[in-house]
Amino acid sequence: MKAYLWFAAKRAIQLLVVVFFGVSIAFFITNLSPIDPVQQTLSRITSRSGFSPEAVEQMRTALTELYGVDGSMFEQYLNFWRRLSTGDLGPSLIAFPTPAMTLVMRALPWTVGLLAFSIMMTWLLGNMLGGLAGYFQNNRLLKAFGVVAMGVQPIPYYIVAFLMLILFGFIWPILPISGGFAMNVRPGWNMPFILSVLQHAILPSMSLILVGFGTWFLGMRSLVSNIVTEDYVTYAELAGVKRNRIVFAYVMRNAAVPQLTALAMTLGAIFSGTIITEQVFNYPGIGTLLVDAVNGGDNATVLAVSTVAIFSVAVAIFIVDLIHPILDPRVKAE
Amino acid sequence: MLTVVRDLIRLNREFGLGLFLVLLVAGFACLSFFAPIDTSMIYMAPPDMPPSSDYWFGTNSRGQDLFWQATVAIRNTLAFGLLVAVLSRIISITVGLLSGYMGGWVDRALMFVNDIFVALPIFPILVLFYFVLRSDLTPLTLALIMACFGWPYDARLIRSVALGLRHREFTRHAIFAGMNARKVMFEEHLPYVMPIVFSTAMANMIWSIGLEVTLAVLGFTDINQPTIGTMIYWANNHSALVAGIWWWIAVPVTLVVTTFIGLFLLAVSLNEHIDPRSRLRRMGG
Numbered sequence: 001m002k003a004y005l006w007f008a009a010k011r012a013i014q015l016l017v018v019v020f021f022g023v024s025i026a027f028f029i030t031n032l033s034p035i036d037p038v039q040q041t042l043s044r045i046t047s048r049s050g051f052s053p054e055a056v057e058q059m060r061t062a063l064t065e066l067y068g069v070d071g072s073m074f075e076q077y078l079n080f081w082r083r084l085s086t087g088d089l090g091p092s093l094i095a096f097p098t099p100a101m102t103l104v105m106r107a108l109p110w111t112v113g114l115l116a117f118s119i120m121m122t123w124l125l126g127n128m129l130g131g132l133a134g135y136f137q138n139n140r141l142l143k144a145f146g147v148v149a150m151g152v153q154p155i156p157y158y159i160v161a162f163l164m165l166i167l168f169g170f171i172w173p174i175l176p177i178s179g180g181f182a183m184n185v186r187p188g189w190n191m192p193f194i195l196s197v198l199q200h201a202i203l204p205s206m207s208l209i210l211v212g213f214g215t216w217f218l219g220m221r222s223l224v225s226n227i228v229t230e231d232y233v234t235y236a237e238l239a240g241v242k243r244n245r246i247v248f249a250y251v252m253r254n255a256a257v258p259q260l261t262a263l264a265m266t267l268g269a270i271f272s273g274t275i276i277t278e279q280v281f282n283y284p285g286i287g288t289l290l291v292d293a294v295n296g297g298d299n300a301t302v303l304a305v306s307t308v309a310i311f312s313v314a315v316a317i318f319i320v321d322l323i324h325p326i327l328d329p330r331v332k333a334e
Numbered sequence: 335m336l337t338v339v340r341d342l343i344r345l346n347r348e349f350g351l352g353l354f355l356v357l358l359v360a361g362f363a364c365l366s367f368f369a370p371i372d373t374s375m376i377y378m379a380p381p382d383m384p385p386s387s388d389y390w391f392g393t394n395s396r397g398q399d400l401f402w403q404a405t406v407a408i409r410n411t412l413a414f415g416l417l418v419a420v421l422s423r424i425i426s427i428t429v430g431l432l433s434g435y436m437g438g439w440v441d442r443a444l445m446f447v448n449d450i451f452v453a454l455p456i457f458p459i460l461v462l463f464y465f466v467l468r469s470d471l472t473p474l475t476l477a478l479i480m481a482c483f484g485w486p487y488d489a490r491l492i493r494s495v496a497l498g499l500r501h502r503e504f505t506r507h508a509i510f511a512g513m514n515a516r517k518v519m520f521e522e523h524l525p526y527v528m529p530i531v532f533s534t535a536m537a538n539m540i541w542s543i544g545l546e547v548t549l550a551v552l553g554f555t556d557i558n559q560p561t562i563g564t565m566i567y568w569a570n571n572h573s574a575l576v577a578g579i580w581w582w583i584a585v586p587v588t589l590v591v592t593t594f595i596g597l598f599l600l601a602v603s604l605n606e607h608i609d610p611r612s613r614l615r616r617m618g619g
Binding site (some may be wrong): 032054166267290291302307310313 | 446450452457458461463487505542547548551556566590591594597598599603
């Protein structure tokens with residue numbers, strides 16, 4: 001237990017460092033941007049009606065305060081961390097005066113829900129079937145899965161999502177292809193809304209699952225086909241241990257450990273996959289918000305989305321790392 | 335080296351197929367040097383012509399002959415992927431060998447940096463770069479940025495091999511013979527990690543081309559530079575599919591999928607070749 005706590009503490013420090021560096025990089029890159037948010041907002045407001053020069057000057061001071069862009073770069077940087085700790089990154093430009101963080105928090109549940117479900121499904125399905133395919137190497141159906149996985153695996157997210165859109169949106173229109181829920185239901189904890197949300201999530205999550213499946217399937221298959229040749233498996237077979245037990249407890253469990261590490265490694269990549277999927281299906285998540293913010297030249301929202309993205313990927317990897325020693329007792333010794 | 339390739343082609347169907355696909359795409363890209371027309375011009379051909387004997391892949395709504403357009407696009411895309419792969423290989427080999435051979439605090443420091451890079455989500459960061467640089471984000475700049483992010487996972491693999499080599503007899507011999515660390519790493523250890531370098535280079539090309547396509551589709555790269563990604567971007571921009579000009583989307587998609595499957599098969603079969611157990615099984619051992 002003590003070893004585990006020590007391990008968890010080390011990982012937690014690593015998490016903090018990753019978040020610190022990632023968010024700092026994001027801050028400095030966005031601050032290199034030639035766009036001045038104060039000037040942008042001012043010209044947007046003053047274009048609607050005439051203001052006296054004094055009023056404009058007052059507004060400028062107020063906006064500078066609001067965006068936290070007064071003082072030197074270093075002061076702004078310290079200011080940024082102080083404001084971030086209270087969850088305030090200034091108002092967004094595309095939806096002025098809504099705070100950027102409010103926009104992010106509104107979009108986040110959609111992305112997290114979509115991602116959590118898709119990742120869990122792909123990982124479980126891919127590893128289950130891949131493991132079986134590695135063990136029963138002569139099974140026709142599992143071989144066919146292998147061929148499909150081989151063919152789909154290298155196709156970019158975007159293309160699969162687009163094919164799904166054409167297939168189920170135009171050729172065989174049975175599923176909603178755009179948005180997060182139907183226009184005619186009221187958001188909240190009521191049945192029609194929940195059903196609508198689930199219905200709208202089918203296509204985006206299916207495209208994510210289809211693309212992710214291959215990677216896990218192929219990885220698990222090659223891992224298992226290596227483990228099958230190990231002496232302890234042969235021994236268990238000769239000793240008459242039940243087939244099911246060998247497959248699930250002896251082979252799959254050992255192969256699942258490197259796959260869990262791989263999951264942590266690919267979380268960041270999956271995130272970029274959802275951005276494009278959201279864009280194709282017009283899903284109201286973080287990705288769509290990021291694209292809109294970039295196109296609208298909205299510093300505050302771009303920075304807020306990046307910050308939240310870096311933070312959530314780092315936390316997800318941290319959680320995967322914490323589960324790791326439970327599956328693999330050797331990690332504790334490290 | 336050549337015998338390895340010959341053996342692979344003979345014994346491994348996947349390697350043969352992968353090599354064939356990659357060479358096919360590369361050959362197609364080479365045709366771009368013989369293009370009879372300037373592919374950067376628009377309205378050089380009647381727009382929206384379906385594939386025919388005059389225009390093999392049809393023409394698009396911008397009046398470009400898709401055949402020649404595609405040769406240039408895939409050439410740029412392949413060159414981009416190759417550049418990222420080569421640059422990030424240099425970093426990953428250096429970090430991996432240094433970390434594995436030196437051990438101690440060098441290893442700990444490098445792996446600490448490695449862990450940070452592994453955990454950073456690259457896509458939002460690339461979008462940030464586009465946000466700031468806008469049209470200054472040329473393919474070359476993008477390749478440089480991606481190379482800076484594409485090495486950590488592969489460096490870890492190389493390190494794990496180098497860790498094993500460190501305690502082998504020949505390393506000790508080399509040290510006693512007076513070789514310095516740099517020579518041991520790059521003359522003695524490098525040949526052992528070369529197969530991994532090749533297979534990860536293929537995977538890295540898939541990764542970088544995929545990211546480039548993703549960024550381009552959203553319009554987050556230099557859209558005037560013909561690549562597979564920008565071809566899809568323009569097709570999308572003119573709603574090619576809704577308008578029924580399917581060949582405009584089909585051409586770049588077929589090309590990029592062929593490239594991906596080819597590279598992927600090469601990476602997988604090389605990986606299998608590295609692992610002696612699976613190689614034996616394939617040979618019927």
